[in-house]
Amino acid sequence: MGAVRLHAFGEPEVLRYEEVARPEPGPGEVLVRVHAAGVNPPDWYARRGFEKFPPELRPDWRPPLIIGSDISGVVAGTGEGVDDWRAGDEVFALVNFPGRSSGYAEYAVARATDLARKPPGITHLEAAAAPMVTLTAHQFIDKNLKYGGGGTAVIVGAAGGIGHIALQLVRAAGAEEVVAVASGRHEEFVRSLGADRFVDYTRTSVAEAVHDATLLLDTVGGPDAHRLLPALRRGGDLVPVFLGDYRPDRARELGVNVHTDLWQVRSSGSDLTHVAGLLADGRLRVAIDSVFPLREAAAAHRRAEEGHLQGKIVLQVV
Numbered sequence: 280m281g282a283v284r285l286h287a288f289g290e291p292e293v294l295r296y297e298e299v300a301r302p303e304p305g306p307g308e309v310l311v312r313v314h315a316a317g318v319n320p321p322d323w324y325a326r327r328g329f330e331k332f333p334p335e336l337r338p339d340w341r342p343p344l345i346i347g348s349d350i351s352g353v354v355a356g357t358g359e360g361v362d363d364w365r366a367g368d369e370v371f372a373l374v375n376f377p378g379r380s381s382g383y384a385e386y387a388v389a390r391a392t393d394l395a396r397k398p399p400g401i402t403h404l405e406a407a408a409a410p411m412v413t414l415t416a417h418q419f420i421d422k423n424l425k426y427g428g429g430g431t432a433v434i435v436g437a438a439g440g441i442g443h444i445a446l447q448l449v450r451a452a453g454a455e456e457v458v459a460v461a462s463g464r465h466e467e468f469v470r471s472l473g474a475d476r477f478v479d480y481t482r483t484s485v486a487e488a489v490h491d492a493t494l495l496l497d498t499v500g501g502p503d504a505h506r507l508l509p510a511l512r513r514g515g516d517l518v519p520v521f522l523g524d525y526r527p528d529r530a531r532e533l534g535v536n537v538h539t540d541l542w543q544v545r546s547s548g549s550d551l552t553h554v555a556g557l558l559a560d561g562r563l564r565v566a567i568d569s570v571f572p573l574r575e576a577a578a579a580h581r582r583a584e585e586g587h588l589q590g591k592i593v594l595q596v597v
């Protein structure tokens with residue numbers, strides 16, 4: 280089969296399209312003919328050998344490697360003990376996350392329990408764009424935080440993969456006001472997804488624009504992440520999605536709950552089935568920034584490195 284493999288960690292050019300052996304599904308696993316594969320930040324962290332991660336968080340992955348965890352496609356075969364899936368079923372999945380997966384390929388193996396049925400009304404490109412970002416937003420906001428709406432909800436990085444989904448989920452959960460934080464070019468996009476207020480962070484600081492949020496989801500993190508604390512009211516929840524310095528002392532002083540354990544998204548066919556219901560009836564929409572053929576995965580990673588994504592990058596396989 281054709282696949283994109285890296286033989287050394289490094290710049291996007293290490294991603295090479297080549298012929299490799301087709302994988303076989305083991306017990307409890309399903310072979311999927313991949314029609315499209317989503318591109319996510321963990322893919323380029325892996326491509327670079329997780330160089331910026333603290334050593335204790337760095338997985339010991341060694342080339343040659345096929346990377347990629349978001350797939351949409353059609354079941355091509357099943358391993359022993361798999362009764363729920365049959366050849367021909369249209370499925371999508373976040374494959375084995377956190378852990379190794381090989382989605383940038385014509386065929387990929389996934390645990391049967393990671394799969395969900397692809398909603399018939401959306402394309403494989405849209406379905407492949409969905410798993411990691413929809414599961415992250417759903418697991419963090421609905422399941423972990425049990426967000427019940429009310430008050431002002433702020434989404435930092437609102438045009439990006441996770442941000443544009445989180446924005447729609449807090450809207451649906453009953454936020455009184457949704458504030459989208461992104462660079463200026465994304466204003467129309469985030470308003471079309473339900474944002475009431477737009478903050479261009481390149482012109483105005485979030486803490487200047489908002490003072491009384493009950494929820495703030497930060498998809499950006501970084502050393503100055505604590506700048507966001509004053510945007511929350513006492514008792515408000517700050518949910519970080521990436522590593523950042525949220526100054527626990529300052530947060531305590533302000534009475535802000537920072538969920539500093541940094542929740543981790545996990546593969547889950549049942550959570551993805553819930554998401555599939557939202558995608559099927561249009562309550563949730565996944566936006567696509569750009570599409571590249573599988574062979575041009577290096578170009579897709581170069582686009583990712585330019586930043587300022589509006590939705591998701593997807594690799595078209597079929």
Ligand SMILES: NC(=O)c1ccc[n+]([C@@H]2O[C@H](COP(=O)([O-])OP(=O)(O)OC[C@H]3O[C@@H](n4cnc5c(N)ncnc54)[C@H](OP(=O)(O)O)[C@@H]3O)[C@@H](O)[C@H]2O)c1
Pocket residue numbers: 319320321411412415435436437438439440441442460461462465480498499520521541542543544586587588589590
């Ligand atoms: N904890 C977990 O389980 C988990 C799961 C999945 C992903 N993640 C992490 O979550 C992060 C976000 O992932 P993603 O897929 O959403 O990334 P993404 O698609 O690249 O989105 C990031 C967005 O942030 C915006 N942005 C950049 N700097 C900003 C700033 N200072 N203020 C506000 N917005 C800013 C960017 O566009 P503009 O600058 O043009 O607005 C972009 O739209 C990544 O670091 C990823 O590794 C964590």
